[in-house]
Structures are given as C-alpha cells and as structure tokens.
Amino acid sequence: MRPDWLAQGERWVRPYRLSPMPRWRLVCFAHAGGSASFFRDWADALPMEIDLLAIQYPGREDRYSEACLTDMHSLAEAAAQALHGYADRPLALFGHSLGAVVAYEVAARLEQRAIVVEHLFVSAHPAPQCQRGGQLHQGPDQALLDDVRRLSSRPNPLLEDPALHELFLPGLRNDYRIVETYGRASPQPLRSRIEVFYPEQDPEVDLDEALAWQAASHQPLHLRRWDGEHFYLIEQRQALLDALATTLLGCSPLPCPTP
Template structure:
C-alpha cells in the first residue's frame, strides 16, 4: 500500500487545509514522536493558519515501513513531500529532534527556490552545537530511562512491555539520527528563526540556543519559557498563542514567554 501512495500522502498529515490560508504551519516531532502529537493543535490555532505534520516512517499508520536512521534521508524525503504544499507561505515548527529536521528540510527547500519564511525551533541546540551520544547503540533499558528522564511525568506507554517493544525500533532510529547528526557550520537561511528556549531543560543551554543565529541571515528571536524539555505540553495554549502572534503579527493576550530580538 505504501508504494501506491504519493510522497506527500505518505509523509504529510494535513490536519487542517483551507483554500486561502495566510500560513501553512508544518510540524516535526521529537524522537519517538509522531504526527498525531500535533493533531489537536488545529482546533486551537486561528482559522487562517493551516496545520500539517510530518509523519516519520516506522510509526502509527507507517508502522510497517522501515525506520530511517540518518538525517539526510529523512530531511530529503520530507522536503520532497512538502513541495506540493508550497503554494502558500510556509512556516516550520520542530521540537527537539524535530528542530534540526525542520532546519534541514528548510535548507533543502531553499535549494529548490521554495522559501520557508519562518522557522520555529524548540528545545534543541543549533546545528553546529550537537552533543552527540551513544544511547542509540546501547540497551533498551537505557533508551527508555532517557525517555523517562526527559518526559518528567508518568507515561503508561513506558510501563507496558508489549507497547515498549513496538515503540523501541522507531525510538532507537530517531536517537541514531540525532546523535550522529552534525554540521561544522550551518548553512544560513533567509528564514526568520525563532528559538523556543525552556530554561530548565537539560538538553539545551542559553549559548546553544543563541547559536541558532548562525543559521539565519535575519536577526534571531529568542523566547524564554519556564519549564523542562516538554514544556510545550504543560503550556500548550500559550505556545500556540506565541506561534499565532509571530505569524499573524499580533501579541498573545497572556503568555509566559519573553521574546528577545538579538
């Protein structure tokens, strides 16, 4: 069945598509995550922002497909899939692993003369500041323990051995992508980059957040958030308000984020 679907149908989940949106917001999930993480954002965003999410292979409705384990393959396939949606202004949002996937997709779209006007990167160091790691080649228990460390809350999925066995292959491949990804220097984009920086997140420090400036020819915008790695779950509506404010040029009524133009 997968072979009969177009690249766009396999990779892109259009959670809201309208005839004349002001923006198309495309979301990229964290390691072990999937497109459905973003599904309910559609009802909480303004009606003139379309919502799409990229579905990595090896999970949910792509469970029967082989997982990818390197950034170039993942970013190239996702960028090809998005070409059919580039008739409206594109904004990309990526959390954790998804931040650097979104950046690499933006690079590839730019090479095809498709502009990504806005790139939102959340809770992940700049491309030239990758920390590496070996968890992808370690034990299942070590991988699951790292997910528990980052989640900061009970997760029933991690306590069910059968579900864990289904979840582990995609998780391990995602960790391999992020732990082996590196760029000596980023390729600067014309995109405006906004960094969402959770101040209590052990996966990123302020210098690593500010280093995203090297990836853009525009002034960097930094938004500081109270919270740890998955701050965007607890502060979901505030985050969506911040996205809408940036895209539509209006200030959210209430938001714990502090934006700095650098």
C-alpha cells in the first residue's frame, strides 16, 4: 500500500522541475481563481539549483472534477500533507495574494510536524492578523468578476468570455470564501525567514499590513517594494525570479533549534 503522503503528493503537487540534489525546493501557491500552471514557465527561468513545485488546488485544471475546498484549515492541511515527500531538501514557499496566507498556514503545519520551511515569500497580501474579510463570495457572479478586473488593467480572457465563466467562477468563488473568512487574532511565529513582496500600487495591501508580517516570524522581516499593481509579478516576472534566486542562493540553512 502506498503511503498517504505519496497519494496526496500526486494529487496536490505539480513538480515542474525536480533534480536529484537541488539546493532548494521552491513551492508556489496561486492567487484566488489561479492554478498551478500559473507558475509552470518559472522552471526555465530559475537557476538549476532550485527545483520548482506548485500546489494545485482542487476544482480547477486537471482537478476540475473534484469539489473545491471552502475553508483555510482543510486547504492548508491537505497541502502540508502532500509536501511531506519533498522535505528531504530545504523548502521555500512562495505565495501570491490568497496564496500568501495559504503558504503561511502550510509552513505552520509543517513546522508542527518538525519540517521547517526555511524561507517564506509572501506577495501582495496582508499579514494573517490583518485580514480585511468581505462578502463577495456570497454575492452575484458579476461582482466577483468586477473585483478581479479591479486588480489588474491587463486583459483577461477568462473574464471577458461568458463561455469560460462556468469553468472559472466556482473555483474563484470558493477561493474568495476561503480568504474572506480567514483570519488569526495573532499569528503563530515561525522559524522561517519571511520576505514580503509589497507592490506599492496594490489596493489589496498597504504598508502597515505588509510590515505586520513581522509577527509571523522569529526572524527579522525583510520587505521588498515593487512598482506595480496587484499582479505586478506578471509584468516583472524575471526581476521577481531573480530576486527569489538571489535570496535563496545567498542563504545558508537555518540553524537547528536548541534542545
């Protein structure tokens, strides 16, 4: 019988690059309505020392037939379980928007299982104790689509083609439900180093909400400012990947905890 982590890994993890002895395994978590394939082409643009994995949420792409999850606990628990088999090399997590807090919750669960995420990159989202809430997940389809349009001036065929809405909206609505109902009064401080990617023209996060990520780590916070809107990482893809690589390849592993 296959171990549970292997079965979970096959469902949840898309290994866009795996090598025998990488220095890092970078695991990516998508925004609301997003999927693992958002990160697929990052593999060719990262140094060979960095493996690239992405988490595939249920209810989209090759998991379209599966029911979407509707709460953070279920999503983070399943993703953390799926990563057990990849923890034989140092792990770094990158999450954008919704993915930022999913990555944080996964890191917290892995740490509880004695798997330390060495580096956590959180992009374009407030700290866990600064969540804004909201009711868009309970509203009409058009309100959800309008909110996604608000976050980027780039054309998005998923938003403009009514024939695609049937495929796109269920995952989007459930992702909004997760993020709008999520929050922690105070975050669990991690051993992970946290680097915040803060887009300065993004209406979804302000500077105080970005700096508040310090409460989620025992390590000093590093904040990196970006010129751009919520989806700055599309326009500045290579610069972002260079920043990730520079940080990871310039880091030494975290010290083992004192008994």
